[in-house]
Amino acid sequence: RKAPPNWKRTGYNALRTTVLYDCNRMVEQRLEASGIFSEADTFGITLTSDGWTNIQSKPLLGFTGVTSVGSMYLGSINCEGSAKTTQYLLDRTVEIVLKVGAHKVKAFITDNASAPRECGKALEAKYPQIFYLPCSAHCLDLLLEDIGKLTWAAKMVETGRFIVKYVRSHEWSNALVRQYARTGSKKELLSPGDTRFGTEYLMLSRLVEKRQDLTKAVDDEAWAEHMPKQKKVSARAQQRSSPRHKAKSGRVSKPTEKLTAAQLQAKKEKAISAKAKMEEGARRVRNLVLDDDTWEDMEFLVDLIKPMMLLLRFADSNKAGLGKMYMRCSMLETWVKACNGDPAAVDAVDELLHSMFRATRGEQYKPTERDLFIPSITHMEVKLGVDIFDDVLGAVEARWNMLHTCAHAAAYALDPEFWAHAKTHEEGEEVLNGLYEVINRLYTDESAQVRVRTQWSDYQ
DSSP states (O other), X not given: OOOOTTOOOOOHHHHXXXXXXHHHHHHHHHHHHHTHHHHHHHXXXXXXXXXXXXXXXXXXXXXXXXXXXXXXXXXXXXXXXXXXXXXXXXXXXXXXXXXXXXXXXXXXXXXXXXXXXXXXXXXXXXXXXXXXXXXXXXXXXXXXXXXXXXXXXXXXXXXXXXXXXXXXXXXXXXXXXHHHHTTSXXXXXXXXXXXXXXXXXXXXXXXXXXXXXXXXXXXXXXXHTTSOOOOOOOHXXXXXXXXXXXXXXXXXXXXXXXXXXXXXXXXXXXXXXXXXXXXXXXXXXXXXXXXXXXXXXXXXXXXXXXXXXXXXHHHTSSOOOHHHHHHHHHHHHHHHHHHTTOHHHHHXXXXXXXXXXXXXXXXXXXXXXXXXXXXXXXXXXXHHTSOHHHHHHHHHHHHHHHHOOHHHHHHHHHOGGGTTSOOOHHHHHHHHHHHHHHHHHHOOSHHHHHHHHHHHXXXX
């Protein structure tokens, strides 16, 4: 809206005093009206912690309180000049816990670096009623990174990144792909980000969607015009390239000095122009796009990590689902076994995929045949000559052991959605042990523990 002619902007002193106090009071009133304070008093809050760097390059440690109503900022600490050791992080976290009230804090969530993780465990030991929960989104992101570091997967990701980078870096190639997108997929190619979770796999997924458009684009005559062309060398040029030839003045030029191999290589690299690089890139992109093996490899990787990406989106949402996270993460091992041809696992993952798609895309969403497709690890192991199953299963098991806690098991036991879910003896024992550990930590009196266990039996 256009300001009136007599409008005067607020001065510096007013902004740092009166206006700031008014804004602070307004925020407190909105928080009070939202019911977040009463929710925290009744059911407690989950304390979350994360570090970042502000525009002045100062390392900050921020704390947020989360309830079922919403989240609120609790404070931040300038860590400049201080080593982020376990003890330092613990001292700062305890300050926030005491500020909020230790009886109100029910859980503490932070990332999975060594110091924050040890801080969470130390806080849990100091306050048994506070449960340390590793960040689910961070654990799943680490799982994707582990798979992405495997040699065979890294090669597939690098191939996809090269194609996307080349197409998006040149105006003519981008325009050509968009031209064919009018009759195919109108979505744009995605560039991988440096900080967003799973962006390389999102890039590959979109690239696979755009296969038809890319194939038509590289087959177009306009693409061929940007590829290297066979150069014809004239007799005069051949004569000039001889070791001795007459200069324009009629004098005989001296033979070219003999260069070392390193000097020749440096001279060759310097002589390559930007146009030559572009033409060579166009040739390589065309060969990759028209190669069926390239697409088979990338489609396999996209299908393999499909449940992990769905779970990552669920973890990065605002939906309450500690028990659902337990069930779906534990089923990732079953998914890998299904991809390896285990008949029992194949039957079990159908329910997992339906559950994940409903959670991320809505209850009314009906998964397509492509959504429910199970890739074959055995086929790719034979094709690539590498051990994929053990590598992927090992990565999944390692991150699952990092993620799950007794609180996850207790939430899973209390979720009616999974009561009919078939569990092995080991799974059932782990769930009950987690539930009983939570009860024992929340209720120190033995009679209260017995009463809660009785209520649990009635609840079932």
